[in-house]
Amino acid sequence: MTTAQPLIQARGLVKRFSGFTAVNAIDVAVRAGEAFGFLGPNGAGKSSTMRMIGCVSPPSGGELRILGMDPVRDGPAIRARLGVCPQLDTLDPELTVRENLITYARYFGIPRRVARLRAAELLDFVQLSERADSKVEPLSGGMKRRLTIARALVNEPEIVLLDEPTTGLDPQARHLVWERLFQLKQQGVTLVLTTHYMDEAEQLCDRLVVMDGGRIVAEGSPRVLIEQHSTREVVELRFAGESQEPFVSKLEQLGERVEVLPDRILLYVPDGDAAVVEVTALGLHPLNVLVRRSGLEDVFLHLTGRTLID
Amino acid sequence: MTQLAARRARPGPARVPALAVLQYHLVGYRRTWRGGALSSFLLPTLTVLGFGVGVGAYIDQGVDGVSYLEWIVGGLLASTALQVAIAESTWPVYSSLQWTKIYFAQHAAPLRVADIVAGQLAFVLLRVLTSAAVFLLVTGVLGALRSPWAVLALPVAALLGLAVAAPTFAYAATASSDSWLALLFRFAVIPMTLFAGVFFPVESLPVGLRWLAYATPLWHAVDLSRAATLGTAPVWSVTGHLLYLAAWAAGGWLLAHRALRRRLVV
Known part of the structure; x- marks a missing residue:
């Protein structure tokens, strides 16, 4: 395993939708083990970039390699090694917390027995063990978010993509999520996140790019960016x-x-x-x-x- | 040790990914099956009693030399399969895209669009088959089946299920609001049920309407299913019927795959 090669490499990456360009020729390299952020206002192109990295949105131009593979050709193989925490919850509200994790683990070919163990571990990690057998529907926003994060970890991913992980949460819930993400980072998991919260970016990101209007307007560690631009x-x-x-x-x-x-x-x-x-x-x-x-x-x-x- | 080894193993896409999707749907169904099971016993019992015995009492000479109940039961079986197939591929599909967004979660995992469609349709197929089996059991017990060939009505129900569920999936995946789904029942399911030979022979319709009835997938399943429960030959050739239904299923599959792809891959 080479650490020198970036896990995610984008050169001149473009995403066009009919009529407008959401991502306009960006260059990004995310290295193993770092926490990388896309910071920008709504409509800056962060989520479009994340969806391309998540292999569910083919690039309109430029080059994109994830884990050394082509997201269009090798989508399922790449997605098997990613964890995705989408902006809006995509949990099944009718299933229990535990069932959500186990059914999801099966999509990765994880045997049922292993899936049960993983689910128990992850629920412990996100502090939801007590709610394991309750339905998802009545859970608070913060709990659902933590469950979504647990679900993103069910395949022990090499890269975790988090699209606005704490948007819409109250301060206490946000801090709990940050704590868990920080712990993941300590464990060496590569995190890629988008946010429009400056404090979130400062807390979690080793390195980030500032996006505006589909372009990257600055890049660096939070400290270097502050030194350079303020x-x-x-x-x-x-x-x-x-x-x-x-x-x-x-x-x-x-x-x-x-x-x-x-x-x-x-x-x-x-x-x-x-x-x-x-x-x-x-x-x-x-x-x-x-x-x-x-x-x-x-x-x-x-x-x-x-x-x-x- | 083995446990540890298994846990260390790098996860890849599931070996048969559609099966994992089917399992997901079954886990959900485990919570709701009781209510469904009751109605799948009740419905055939009531329809057989209502239409067969009740309406049948006014039809002294029967149809084609058999009692009305015996004549109608094959068609009712097919129309039950139709109802279940369409119910299970309208709101569940729409909701998985618009409300719970489960399909997006599945697509973020290593599942392909085809796996998601296949898993959903496999679940619909299971629902159709179990409902049809219960229907057959109930009508058998009530003595409405004339031939052991009636078991062949099951694969017919399954094929009809696919023939209508696949295009319905495409329709539901394209629908911009759930009021489109209700329209499907009003303008497709009900007219088909009424005029595709379930309650009276299609030959009683004026010629123009008759061809409309022939065009529906339901009529082909009704003719086969009725032949099975009566132990007679169908009006059309068996191969013709099967090919026609298979064409609907295959065309529907392509449309469903394309429709879901358009929603998930953008």
């Missing part, structure tokens, strides 16, 4: 009054960059506390001041903000 710190200022605009021109001289949001102004600076002193020195008195470190959210704002202006 300052070390951000000062969030909120002024009294209808509009924040009048304050912008005064603030512009203080930082590397200023972003205006409807309810606040973001001032990008190397040293937040020093900047706050300067703001006061200018005779400005914001209602609220918050100094924080830059995050992927700022990277995203910076990158897509620019494309919007272009």
Whole structure:
């Protein structure tokens, strides 16, 4: 087994639907054991990319190799080694939690006896053992998600694809899912996930690409992306009054960059506390001041903000 | 040791993937079969009593020299097979695409579109066969079967089941809303049941309508099934009937495969 070769390799990958291009010539390489993220807003092309990697959507152009194979020709052979957690739950609500896992394991040719063992182990892993014999229908959203993740692991996959794994979950449920995904990552499972949550990407991804309008606009580890595309710190200022605009021109001289949001102004600076002193020195008195470190959210704002202006 | 070895073995696609799909459907059916089983006993009993004995009482001379009950039972068997086949390939298929999205989950596993179609149709076939067997049993006990050849009505029911379930699968997979499914019952199942020779000979229809009846897959199964329960020769050639039904099944299969492919591979 060679670790040098990427598990997923895309070059100039394109997905066109009648009339529009969802994925526009992207290059991606995912290595064994890493947690790789596609970050972007709705409609950025993340899910289309995931479906191509999941071998259920043939590419319209470019090259795609998964586990060294061709997704169009070798779809079933590749899918046998993938775990897929789709954006919307595709569980059978009429079956029990356990039955959902066992019937799914059979699609991979896993013997019934082994499937039962795997199901018990996985339910333990996602903390659903107590609900093993209850129907899926009454389960909470977080429980269904964890069951979907367990189902994605039933074949001991080499790559797990997670499309928006925590969208629609409450904070507590999200943290539980993150915990399990982090544990998988520790075990060396290759994770590929899409998200529009910046915190999710920061928590889980070793490396990620930022997508916008079907293109990759930045690539790197969360830390490198923040270093490259944002300052070390951000000062969030909120002024009294209808509009924040009048304050912008005064603030512009203080930082590397200023972003205006409807309810606040973001001032990008190397040293937040020093900047706050300067703001006061200018005779400005914001209602609220918050100094924080830059995050992927700022990277995203910076990158897509620019494309919007272009 | 062996357990460990088995667990380490790299999973591949199941050896007969469609069988794994069939197993999935059976697991679901295990939860609901009781209600279904009751109605599959009740339905033939009631229809035999209602149409055979009740309506039959007004038909003194019988049909073709046999009592109305004996004449009608083969056709009723075929129409039962039709109802079960269509019921099992409308909402279940539609729901697996639109509501539970089970087909998408199956396709994300190493199953091919053909495996998913085959597994679903195999389940429909099992439902048709068991319903037909129960029907045969009940009517046999009630003394409505004239010939031991009646067992041949079972493979006929199975073939009819495929002939209608496969194109219905295609229809349900293409339907954009579930109201299309109800239309199928209104404009295909009910007219077929009424005019394809189940309750009266197709020859009593005016010539134009008669050819419409001949075109339905149901009439071909009715003619075969009736021949089996009466122990007589069918009106048309057996080979002709079988080929016609097989053509529906094969054409339906191609349409079903294409329709599901269009939904799953995009």
